[in-house]
Amino acid sequence: AQKVTQAQTEISVVEKEDVTLDCVYETRDTTYYLFWYKQPPSGELVFLIRRNSFDEQNEISGRYSWNFQKSTSSFNFTITASQVVDSAVYFCALSEGPERGNKLVFGAGTILRVKS
Amino acid sequence: GAGVSQTPSNKVTEKGKYVELRCDPISGHTALYWYRQSLGQGPEFLIYFQGTGAADDSGLPNDRFFAVRPEGSVSTLKIQRTERGDSAVYLCASSVTGDALSYEQYFGPGTRLTVT
Numbered sequence: 209a210q211k212v213t214q215a216q217t218e219i220s221v222v223e224k225e226d227v228t229l230d231c232v233y234e235t236r237d238t239t240y241y242l243f244w245y246k247q248p249p250s251g252e253l254v255f256l257i258r259r260n261s262f263d264e265q266n267e268i269s270g271r272y273s274w275n276f277q278k279s280t281s282s283f284n285f286t287i288t289a290s291q292v293v294d295s296a297v298y299f300c301a302l303s304e305g306p307e308r309g310n311k312l313v314f315g316a317g318t319i320l321r322v323k324s
Numbered sequence: 325g326a327g328v329s330q331t332p333s334n335k336v337t338e339k340g341k342y343v344e345l346r347c348d349p350i351s352g353h354t355a356l357y358w359y360r361q362s363l364g365q366g367p368e369f370l371i372y373f374q375g376t377g378a379a380d381d382s383g384l385p386n387d388r389f390f391a392v393r394p395e396g397s398v399s400t401l402k403i404q405r406t407e408r409g410d411s412a413v414y415l416c417a418s419s420v421t422g423d424a425l426s427y428e429q430y431f432g433p434g435t436r437l438t439v440t
Contacts, residue, residue: 251433252432253417253431310355311369311372311380311383312429315366316364317366
């Protein structure tokens with residue numbers, strides 16, 4: 209069965225600190241897709257990244273980077289030099305693709321608070 | 325361009341009443357999804373449309389919930405005989421297509437349903 213675990217319920221950091229949000233997933237499929245979404249206080253989910261299971265290259269986008277490790281079933285997200293505007297709830301999600309309806313299975317989310 | 329829109333943004337109804345929630349996806353997106361998000365939790369999948377047909381309705385909690393997408397664009401989620409446990413934020417998402425890869429889903433702002 210599909211499952212996503214975000215063990216960190218809440219993280220507080222001071223501005224400019226680096227922070228890593230953990231995500232561990234379970235799936236029976238060999239082809240799957242992983243996502244990160246941000247939900248700021250306004251409430252709207254914002255897509256950040258999609259990673260395919262067959263592409264283990266790590267990715268960097270500005271202050272954001274993602275570390276995908278199939279061997280440990282993890283897809284962690286690091287924010288470098290955090291800013292107050294990064295404060296939000298971050299969700300990791302898994303999809304097993306079109307054969308399973310492309311539905312996203314979300315983790316419980318990690319609340320990130322960045323203090324000035 | 326315009327994102328996913330949902331109306332109403334808030335809905336308060338009495339227990340036992342019928343409600344309809346509307347979703348207008350991004351123009352050209354053939355796949356449409358409904359999720360439900362309870363307080364402090366990640367979104368949970370309800371139903372997925374590819375075009376006009378419901379390709380996967382496995383997440384609908386019971387037969388009080390029903391959704392349609394008659395012309396392959398706008399979708400309506402219908403809840404009969406509402407119960408207090410139905411109170412949540414109902415999220416709609418759309419993606420370019422759902423029949424190949426698992427493309428990223430773009431979410432609307434949600435409808436907050438409160439059943440009193």
